[in-house]
Amino acid sequence: xxxxxxxxxxxxxxxxxxxxxLMPSVSLAAGRDGGGKEDSYAERHxxxxxxxxxxxxxxxxxxxxxxxxxxxxxxxxxxxxxxxPSASADDRVTxxxxxxxxxxxxxxxxxxxxxxGVSNYIRKxxxxxxxxxxxxxxxTEAQREQLSYGCVGITWVNSGxxxxxxxxxxxxxxxxxxxxxxNNSPRPGETRAEFEGRIAKGSFDETKGFKxxxxxxxIMNKALExxxxxxxxxxxxxxxxxxxxxxxxxEDGRSTFYSALSSTPxxxxxxxxxxxxxxxxxVVYSKHFWSGQDPRSSSxxxxxxxPDAFRPxxxxxxxxxxxxxxxxxxxxxxxxxxxxxxxxxxGDQREPDPKKTxxxxxxxxxxxxxxxxxxxxYESTFPNxxxxxxxxxxxxYVITFIPKSxxxxxxxxxxxxx
Numbered sequence: 001x002x003x004x005x006x007x008x009x010x011x012x013x014x015x016x017x018x019x020x021x022l023m024p025s026v027s028l029a030a031g032r033d034g035g036g037k038e039d040s041y042a043e044r045h046x047x048x049x050x051x052x053x054x055x056x057x058x059x060x061x062x063x064x065x066x067x068x069x070x071x072x073x074x075x076x077x078x079x080x081x082x083x084x085p086s087a088s089a090d091d092r093v094t095x096x097x098x099x100x101x102x103x104x105x106x107x108x109x110x111x112x113x114x115x116x117g118v119s120n121y122i123r124k125x126x127x128x129x130x131x132x133x134x135x136x137x138x139x140t141e142a143q144r145e146q147l148s149y150g151c152v153g154i155t156w157v158n159s160g161x162x163x164x165x166x167x168x169x170x171x172x173x174x175x176x177x178x179x180x181x182x183n184n185s186p187r188p189g190e191t192r193a194e195f196e197g198r199i200a201k202g203s204f205d206e207t208k209g210f211k212x213x214x215x216x217x218x219i220m221n222k223a224l225e226x227x228x229x230x231x232x233x234x235x236x237x238x239x240x241x242x243x244x245x246x247x248x249x250x251e252d253g254r255s256t257f258y259s260a261l262s263s264t265p266x267x268x269x270x271x272x273x274x275x276x277x278x279x280x281x282x283v284v285y286s287k288h289f290w291s292g293q294d295p296r297s298s299s300x301x302x303x304x305x306x307p308d309a310f311r312p313x314x315x316x317x318x319x320x321x322x323x324x325x326x327x328x329x330x331x332x333x334x335x336x337x338x339x340x341x342x343x344x345x346x347g348d349q350r351e352p353d354p355k356k357t358x359x360x361x362x363x364x365x366x367x368x369x370x371x372x373x374x375x376x377x378y379e380s381t382f383p384n385x386x387x388x389x390x391x392x393x394x395x396x397y398v399i400t401f402i403p404k405s406x407x408x409x410x411x412x413x414x415x416x417x418x
Contacts, residue, residue, distance in 0.1 A: 196304070283399070358415050
């Protein structure tokens, strides 16, 4: 089977298939608003059905190995291990170490996206993002192993723990959705399920979802200040929420919203938070994925999307991600094939204009001697990042916590270098 070098994308921990370095087309941008036709990843990059089926099957077998608290083969958490179901199926390679004093080269910039190789990203990371307590550090073998997994590797190496997506936010316009159903009808040849899925997808607003996540992270960061135990943090958090009468104030005490800090591994580590909330900060990343993942739902929902799945709470904006199994969209017609998801790292940038924020992601895992080729790292502006593909109909913006001593989320990020 022939695969064009650089087009395939997979990882064996946590199901990764990431988007590529091409700018969104006009038709793609139109499709985000419910008009026009979006291209799938496979269509735009000449992947066969067999190509993607093989990749997704491998990812699904490896999914359990990527779950938190389930290290492979009895190894302790954090151990470096290549989780390869078979040597022929996974040709992922951990990129080599880079000298700490070597400066990165300029990225290749085009429109809303700048591109570089994984080794150059490591050099930039060491110069700009690696700092712990003010000192630059060389990326370790374990971190380079994490990074080699592609788009999720970028988020993983910057956030510390493997992304769990528990504290996700989005924005869904119920009025726009209901109005769209009332005032429109299926296009020629479009089924009712396809129509409803399209209207639902167009009713999500990624800009508002991102803003909600940023606003909540800001509230959390205010609550973390001068909070030296979890009880003090929760009390401060409730006080901050009360100031703006935020609906999150009324979340149950067992909600992931209130428990997110305590369940963050780096919060408990001696060289991280050491159980002191004031040593932590809330940061943001994003995930694009498909809604129709429930195996018990109709085949139409798995093909065209489930309008009711992964909708945010209208008051809080919280998205229940517990049903997210990283399952790709099912093909509706012969020759169609869809990828699993895409991750983008944001951190805690201070740029007020969402359009000017920069999102770091990648095309696929690092396979310099395999069919896919070497991993490419992207820095995309928000419009480019949020444009999406036909493979995804949901965009969640997720809050996690990292120690303040980590500089993996500088306040100002400039596309490319410097």
